Amino acid sequence: MRPRGEGIVRPRTAASALLRLVLFAVLGLFVLYYLLPLLVMVATSLKPLQEILTGSLISLPHQVTFDAWGKAWNTACVGVRCDGLAPYILNSALMAVPAVFFSTMIGAINGYALTKWRFPGADTIFALLLFGCFIPFQVILLPMARSLGLLGLAGTLSGLALVHVIYGIPFTTLFFRNFFITVPKAIVDAAKIDGAGFFRIFFRVLLPLAPSAFVVTVIWQFTQIWNDYLFGVSFTAGDSNPVTVALNNLVATSTGVTEYNVDMAAAIIAALPTLFVYAVAGNYFLRGLSAGAVKG
Amino acid sequence: MAKLRLDNVHKRFGPASVLEGISLEAADGEFLVLVGPSGCGKSTLLNLIGGLETISDGQIFIGERLVNEVAPKDRNIAMVFQSYSLYPTKTARQNITFGMESRHVPKTEQNQALARVSELLHIEPLLDRKPGQLSGGQRQRVAMGRALVRNPDLFLFDEPLSNLDAKLRVEMRTEIKKLHARLGQTMVYVTHDQVEAMTLASRIAVMDNGHVRQFAAPETVYEEPADVFVASFMGSPPMNILPGRLIRDSGRDGALCLEVEDRQGTARFFLPSRMTQALDKHVGRKLWLGLRPEIITKAGSQKPGPELSAFERRVDVVEPTGPDTMIVFELGGIEAIARVAPGDHDPVGSVFRFEANMDKAKLFDPETGKRL
Numbered sequence: 001m002r003p004r005g006e007g008i009v010r011p012r013t014a015a016s017a018l019l020r021l022v023l024f025a026v027l028g029l030f031v032l033y034y035l036l037p038l039l040v041m042v043a044t045s046l047k048p049l050q051e052i053l054t055g056s057l058i059s060l061p062h063q064v065t066f067d068a069w070g071k072a073w074n075t076a077c078v079g080v081r082c083d084g085l086a087p088y089i090l091n092s093a094l095m096a097v098p099a100v101f102f103s104t105m106i107g108a109i110n111g112y113a114l115t116k117w118r119f120p121g122a123d124t125i126f127a128l129l130l131f132g133c134f135i136p137f138q139v140i141l142l143p144m145a146r147s148l149g150l151l152g153l154a155g156t157l158s159g160l161a162l163v164h165v166i167y168g169i170p171f172t173t174l175f176f177r178n179f180f181i182t183v184p185k186a187i188v189d190a191a192k193i194d195g196a197g198f199f200r201i202f203f204r205v206l207l208p209l210a211p212s213a214f215v216v217t218v219i220w221q222f223t224q225i226w227n228d229y230l231f232g233v234s235f236t237a238g239d240s241n242p243v244t245v246a247l248n249n250l251v252a253t254s255t256g257v258t259e260y261n262v263d264m265a266a267a268i269i270a271a272l273p274t275l276f277v278y279a280v281a282g283n284y285f286l287r288g289l290s291a292g293a294v295k296g
Numbered sequence: 297m298a299k300l301r302l303d304n305v306h307k308r309f310g311p312a313s314v315l316e317g318i319s320l321e322a323a324d325g326e327f328l329v330l331v332g333p334s335g336c337g338k339s340t341l342l343n344l345i346g347g348l349e350t351i352s353d354g355q356i357f358i359g360e361r362l363v364n365e366v367a368p369k370d371r372n373i374a375m376v377f378q379s380y381s382l383y384p385t386k387t388a389r390q391n392i393t394f395g396m397e398s399r400h401v402p403k404t405e406q407n408q409a410l411a412r413v414s415e416l417l418h419i420e421p422l423l424d425r426k427p428g429q430l431s432g433g434q435r436q437r438v439a440m441g442r443a444l445v446r447n448p449d450l451f452l453f454d455e456p457l458s459n460l461d462a463k464l465r466v467e468m469r470t471e472i473k474k475l476h477a478r479l480g481q482t483m484v485y486v487t488h489d490q491v492e493a494m495t496l497a498s499r500i501a502v503m504d505n506g507h508v509r510q511f512a513a514p515e516t517v518y519e520e521p522a523d524v525f526v527a528s529f530m531g532s533p534p535m536n537i538l539p540g541r542l543i544r545d546s547g548r549d550g551a552l553c554l555e556v557e558d559r560q561g562t563a564r565f566f567l568p569s570r571m572t573q574a575l576d577k578h579v580g581r582k583l584w585l586g587l588r589p590e591i592i593t594k595a596g597s598q599k600p601g602p603e604l605s606a607f608e609r610r611v612d613v614v615e616p617t618g619p620d621t622m623i624v625f626e627l628g629g630i631e632a633i634a635r636v637a638p639g640d641h642d643p644v645g646s647v648f649r650f651e652a653n654m655d656k657a658k659l660f661d662p663e664t665g666k667r668l
Contacts, residue, residue: 186381189348194395194442195369204394208385 045069045265052260068261072269076262078249079238085266087239088246092226093273095157095242099164100221106165107172107217108210112202114173115180116188126177132170137230140167148235155237163235164225171224172217179213180206215282222277243270298359298449299324300345300482306353307340314340316506317354322499325480331493332503333529339454341503342486346452347371358449369398374443375452379459380435382427388438389423392445399446413441416475433464444475453485457492469495490530494518502526521667524660527586533635536592537660538585538628540565542578552576553605554585554659556628563607563627568655575659575668583668586658589622592634594641595649603655611648614641623648 010016040058045068047061055062074084081087110129114122144163145154153159183206191201232242241249247270251263300322307315315337322328330338343349345356347368356363363371374395382391389410396406414420417437427435436456443451453472457465473496476483487493493500494514501511502525510522521527521535528534540556545566552575553566565585567575595606612631613624621641623634625648634650642648659668 184379184381186377186379187383189343189346189368190375190377190381190442191383191394192348192368193346193373193375195398196394197369200398205383208383 041264041268045072045261045268047261049257049259049261053257068259069265069269071259072250072262072266076250076259076266077253078241078246079253081239085243085246085250085269088241088243089269089273091157091236091240091246092243095161095164096222096225096273099161099168099225100218102161103165103168103172103221104214104217106169107174108176108207108213109202110169110173111176111178111180111213112206114177116183116185116201116206117198126173129170129173132167133174137167141230141234145234155235155240157236157240157242160231160235160240160242163231164228167231168221168224172221175217175220176210176213179210183209219277219282223274226274246270298482299326299357300328300450300484301357302341302345302354303357304354305341305344305351305356307337307344307349308352314506315344315352318503318506318508320501320508320511322482322484324482326482327476327496327498328482328484329493329497329500330484330486330503331488331490331500331529334488335505336503337506338486338488338503342452342454342484345450345484346373346375371450372448373450373452374446374448375454376439376443376456378455380427380439382435382438382442384427387424387426388419388430388441391427391438392423392441395442395446409445413445416444417441432460433468436460436464436468440472440475444479449482451481451483453483455487456485458487458489472496491532494530500530502529504529519656521586521658523665523667524584524586525665527658527660527667531588533589533622533633535658536587536589536627536630536632538587538630538632539662540583540585540628542575542581542583542659544579552579554583556585558626558629560609560626563605563609565605565607565652565654565657566602567657567659568603571659578661578668582662584660584662586660586667587632587652588656589633589635590620591653591656592632592636592650593653594636595651597637597640598651598653603653604651605654606649606651608647608649611642611644611646614644625650 148159305318540554609625615622
């Protein structure tokens with residue numbers, strides 16, 4: 001496949017070269033500006049505490065050490081428990097993976113039903129679901145806490161996962177509805193004539209068409225759910241906290257000197273899974289997508 | 297194989313009525329073509345037969361079974377869609393076998409059926425490609441294969457050739473006709489192309505505005521159109537419909553003739569004597585005269601006889617098509633077309649002498665549109 005833009009004729013003059021130089025200089029400046037906080041975080045996490053307290057914030061570490069990373073991972077104290085972030089990362093994973101999976105699948109089925117099996121009131125239902133996208137987190141805290149209490153899920157990871165699934169459905173439905181509406185109705189008609197039912201058409205005909213919608217939805221949902229703090233702090237307690245809440249507690253735990261290197265390492269560890277989903281999963285999915293790409 | 301019967305079928309979308317009482321019947325093994333202009337309801341009717349739309353009123357029988365409430369997957373039909381509607385992520389092979397898989401046909405049987413249709417349609421080398429890697433004609437064949445691989449009661453075709461280029465369309469048309477002759481299965485075919493309708497059908501239903509205007513064999517539809525709509529829809533170029541007045545000509549022992557007037561003078565078309573009696577009561581009325589382009593030729597090119605009526609008009613446009621040449625001229629205030637032999641024309645602007653074979657002329661009542 002030819003890269004886009006190749007073959008477009010551009011004037012090659014001194015002025016245009018200069019303009020490009022200016023353009024890249026400006027872009028480079030923005031890149032630097034954007035990456036500086038990350039640079040500070042990484043550099044700080046690799047310094048011994050002594051060097052942080054005496055040196056400057058943006059200087060590179062003289063003596064690289066991974067002690068802070070190790071400590072953040074499994075010995076730092078979160079509240080009274082001193083096992084580092086590891087158990088909480090596990091909590092977040094146990095909560096986020098099923099929550100992403102179920103909210104995405106439910107959204108996909110919703111989007112499919114709303115576009116390909118039209119029923120009276122489908123548009124109204126979709127409008128109401130869309131309304132769900134605009135409800136702020138804070139509004140549902142109390143009713144949700146009450147509901148979880150009644151369900152016996154208060155303070156558990158399952159309860160938190162359930163909240164994320166429910167809160168995610170409007171978004172995932174929106175993504176999939178907007179994707180499936182571009183799939184011609186005739187393909188579904190053909191499958192109906194071929195003897196396939198509701199779920200067979202969904203799993204065998206439409207899902208294979210939708211990897212791009214899955215990429216978008218999974219990235220969105222994973223980022224939202226993994227990074228969420230408010231639901232995590234509201235609906236879990238102590239040992240069932242997700243990593244975002246644990247990170248806050250780790251940083252806030254004051255026993256003598258503030259260990260900036262451990263805080264920074266912990267923050268990076270907490271953010272790594274989302275980076276992983278963006279970089280690896282996104283790439284992987286997109287490659288799979290273009291490998292099976294078909295023109296209409 | 298089965299026959300198909302539609303009984304007073306209605307379809308409404310909200311307040312809009314799309315089909316208003318369609319009754320048709322196709323015998324076992326018949327090739328029924330639904331033809332009509334865009335928006336006449338022909339595709340909706342096909343979707344009703346396929347179960348892809350719900351029926352508002354009336355009854356549909358496939359074989360002896362009432363299928364009004366039967367889901368498409370249980371109707372035992374196969375369908376070829378206008379845009380092919382192949383599953384983009386499946387190979388041609390998987391596209392063809394998907395229906396059998398859904399119906400849990402044993403694997404060996406699937407393979408036999410696949411081998412049979414791929415040989416029939418010459419698509420063996422394409423089976424492992426995905427639709428995106430196939431040309432339009434190849435996709436068309438795979439779509440046909442998907443329909444033919446099963447042994448359904450009824451085949452439905454929804455304008456299957458309209459996305460192909462002209463040459464391929466003619467080839468596939470012939471191929472579909474051969475397939476029908478070979479399989480002998482009941483087929484319902486929707487098209488807006490009247491040539492396709494004429495060439496394929498054992499019977500044609502000409503539709504307009506939610507009604508069937510005429511339901512008959514192709515020759516009948518062409519030669520004995522029920523009304524002015526059918527007459528002008530079937531045939532290419534279309535029939536010339538000329539407004540005129542029916543008079544009794546004193547000169548020719550009281551023969552009836554239709555007088556067509558315009559700026560270039562009056563042309564008289566003498567009607568054959570066999571029509572005289574039936575038309576007697578219309579003398580003096582305004583009627584429409586229908587002349588197909590092929591019955592208007594250069595004067596003197598047909599065997600002389602009493603059925604020929606000659607007239608002169610100025611040539612406006614000359615369109616050579618190869619086997620024939622179309623001459624466009626003005627007659628009775630409309631643009632009329634004559635189909636003459638390739639050499640038989642004069643330059644644009646000159647006055648040309650035509651003759652029309654009135655044995656094949658049709659007359660229509662302007663009030664009802666019906667043929668007289």
